[in-house]
Amino acid sequence: MREVIAFLYRLTILAVLGSVVGCQSIPTDPNESPSQSQIDEGQYTVEREGEEVADNETIDESPSVFLKEDIFEPSSTAVLVNKQHPLSDSYEPDDLVLVEVPTVLESVEIRQLRQVAADSLKEMFDAAEEEGIILLARSGYRSYHTQVQLFNNYVEQHGEEAANRYSARPGESEHQTGLAMDVTSESVAKELTEAFGETEEGLWVKENAHHFGFIIRYPEGKESITGYIYEPWHLRYLGQELATAVYDSGLTYEEFLVEEGIDSEIHQ
Template sequence: MCHDCVAGGPSGASRRSFTRFLAAGAGLTVLAACTPEAPAGVPPSSSSAAPAVTSQVPSPVAAPSVESTTAAVEPPPQAPVPPSATLPRQFSLTDPASPWLVVNKHRPLSPADYVPADLVHPNVRLAVSGEAALLNSTTAVAAEAMFAAAAHDGVSITLASGYRSYGTQVATYNGYVATRGQADADTASARPGYSEHQSGWSFDIGDGGGACGFQPCFADQPAAVWAKANGHRFGFVVRYPWMFHPITGYYYEPWHLRYLGVEAATDMAARGISTAEEYFGVDAAPAYA
C-alpha cells in the first residue's frame, strides 16, 4: 500500500489552485508514486514549474499500470540439484557399465539383454556356483576387500547370488509369478531386463552360519548387521532398505548389496540418504510404468 498518496488534493487549496495542480501533471506524478517504479523520463513536477492553465480542467490522466512499468520476468523454475552432483566425479545413470547406473521399475537396462564384458569369479567365500558366482571386475575387487575386512572383525559373509543373465531372470521371475501371482511377484523379483543382478554391480550375501537366508530375519544376522554398518567403506549400499519400497519398488532386502563406488556410498551414509533414487535425483519407481 502507498502511504504517500493524496486522496482529495492539497489541504486548504482553493478549487482553482487544485485545478492548476492537476493541469501541471502533478496528479500523474502522485499516482505514479503508488507503483513500484515511476515511468522513465518523467521529471518530478512542482508548483513553480507548472505551465499556464487553460480555461478548462483537463481530463484526468490514468496512472500507468504496474504491468507496464515492471519489466522483470519470473525465471522458469529449475530442477532441483541432486545430492550426487556435489561429488567431483560424475558418472552416467543409464550406461550399464557405469557404477552409478540406476535400474528400477521405470528404468530398464539398455539393451535389455545386456551382458557385462568383464565378469569374473571373486576370491570370496561362495554359497553358489555357475553364473551366480560371477561379478563384474570392479565389484569383485570391492567385494573381496569387504569380505576380508568382515572376516578380520570375526564376521563371515558368503556370496549367495551374484550375476544373473537375462535368460535366468526370465526363469526366476516366471517362477515367482507361477507360485505367487504377478502382483506379488513384482514386489519380490525384477522382471527380465529390470534386474540389478544382470548388471554385475549387485549381489546377495549370506551369513557364514547359514541362518535366515533370504528371509526377513536375516537383518539380525551378523553378516547383515556388519554389511549395513560398514559396506559404504568399500562402495556398497543396501539397495532396498527398510520401509522405502514406495521409492525403490521392493520390500526390505538386507541381503542385496549394490556397488556405487566409495565416494557415492560414503556420501550417502554421511547425509543419511537411504535410496539411490533420492541420491541421484531420479523419480521413485514403486510400480512398473
C-alpha cells in the same frame, strides 16, 4: 496424513525420474561439473555467465560425485536400474569374473561380478573376517535370460503381483549389471531373509559396506520408492565415493539422485 504425504512424495520422485527417461547422458560441460581436483577438495566454485561466485561461497553438500558418471549408461558403476529404468535384453557386462569369496550356490553364472565389484567384495569379506564376521556370497550376476526364468517361476508359484514385489521383471534387476551381490551368513542358514538385517553379520554390513563401495539398495520402509521390499542382503556396488555419499545422506539411491538435482542436470 503421513500416507498421503508419502504418496505425493512418491509421485514427485516418479515424475522427476520419469521425466528423464530417454536422456542418454549427463552433460560433462566443464563449466557445469566440478573437476576431479575440485571434488577431491570437497568443494568447488561455480562460474555463471558474467558473474563470478566468491571463493568462499562453496557448495558444501557432497559435491555431486556421480556427475562424472552416467546413471543411464549400463556399463557405468553409477547406473540407475529400477522399474522405471530397465536394462535392455541385450546388455551384458564385458568384465565379469568369478568372485574370490565363499559362496553358497553352485551356479557359475551367479558367482560372478564385474571385476571392480568383485575386487571390492573380496576386500569387504576380508575386512569382515578380521573382525570375526563371516559373510557368504549367494547371488551375484544374473543374465536377462536367467531373470526371465526366475521371474516366470515366481509368477507360477506366487502370482504376478507378489513376483513384482519380491522378484524383478527381466531388465529391472540390478543383478544384470554385474554390480549387485546378495550376501548371507550361517546364522540365517545361508538364506536371503529379512532376519539377516538383525544378525551380527547383517549389522556389520549395514555399517561398513559403503567403505568398500556398496550400499544396501532396498532399505526398510522404502518400498514405495525403490519398488522392492526391504532386502538387507542386497548389496549394490556404486564405488566408494558415491556409496559413501549415499550412505551419509540416509536416502535411497533414487531419493539421493533427486536430492542432488540430477534431474535438472540432465533435463536441459
